[in-house]
Amino acid sequence: MRYFVRDDTLFLRGRFRAASTGVHGGIADVTTILNHTVPHDFEDEPGRHLELLAARHGVFRDYFGLMTAVRMHHLCVLQYDFVTVFITAGVTNPTAPPTAPHTINIIIHSREGMVDSALLETIVTVTGAKAQALHDLGYDFPGTTTDAVVVACERDAPRVYTYAGTLTGVGSRVHAAVLRGLPEALARQQGKIQRSEPSFFIYSRYGGEHWVEWQMENCPYYPCHFPGQRCDYCYCPCYPCADEELGEWVDSSNGGRIWGCADCTLLHVPQIADYMKRNPEAALAELKRLRERL
Known part of the structure; x- marks a missing residue:
């Protein structure tokens, strides 16, 4: 979706x-x-x-x-x-x-x-x-x-x-x-x-179960990947992509397995974030090809 x-x-x-x-x-x-x-x-x-x-x-x-x-x-x-x-x-x-x-x-x-x-x-x-x-x-x-x-x-x-x-x-x-x-x-x-x-x-379970409103402004973790990163898609619209070049399945704290992609920087690249804004239905493969050309 x-x-x-x-x-x-x-x-x-x-x-x-x-x-x-x-x-x-x-x-x-x-x-x-x-x-x-x-x-x-x-x-x-x-x-x-x-x-x-x-x-x-x-x-x-x-x-x-x-x-x-x-x-x-x-x-x-x-x-x-x-x-x-x-x-x-x-x-x-x-x-x-x-x-x-x-x-x-x-x-x-x-x-x-x-x-x-x-x-x-x-x-x-x-x-x-x-x-x-x-x-x-x-x-x-x-x-x-x-x-x-x-x-x-x-x-x-x-x-x-x-x-x-x-x-x-x-x-x-x-x-x-x-x-x-x-x-x-x-x-x-x-x-x-x-x-x-x-x-x-x-809905977060980090530090106890609670709701968190995510806001791009004044994020205490910025920059979590690299200086100048874009944060429009901190919560990725492709999740869970199951692309093992970008993440991996990990055991969750409450049982089962979840997709872990904390190290993925694809949508934090400014040019790719801008492209996604203009083309919100862009396929993941399309975004990866764009990164290769940068």
Whole structure:
């Protein structure tokens, strides 16, 4: 899965099996998931609008789309092991009625496979976590009239999850990420936290289990590879690439094996980082060839 923001639209690209409650939703194999910002006074037909947007970006038919009035620099991205959660949230204030103009869009991606019923159960898990987060923030409604959810897994991954409740590996991670991410997304949309770019959170076990917001500015570890390195892709969009020229499989602290690439400098090279910015779907082999020519 690759994701990037372009023209105030979040794009997820890959080979997905997905379930969507959004525009023209359902369950399908898709290559693209969109979350698109529209004006507050938007009155176009949503399906047609998304169709034209997708076509402008070379995407036809096999996509799921969501729409929001929230600007994409308020987006919160949360990574918890093999689960990545994308949240945009707009709720005016705790006393606003649920019928007022709000939208909470949540996209879930799992690198591990799920059967269709587990995709659907993940929507239930997301909805429960969203309701709990809103309650904890003082809202007296569990959601709004225009909320939407997309749940996607890698289409070619073994379907290891048949359930996705909060006691499952996938459901527990989704629940925790939504509980953490929704308040953060609302705080950014309401101006309580100022960010000029989407925010990225990682669930870390280093020094005890906790969430960390990674920020490129004022990083205490800079430079962790070499002076002048670029840090736009500190959390690599190619992970886990399984390219043994760049990393290796290592034993994790909680059992199993994880991809270790702490010594990889590929996307820290300024020219390659710039190329990736311009070409967010560039293949790993393409990036390696570029490095050879530098």
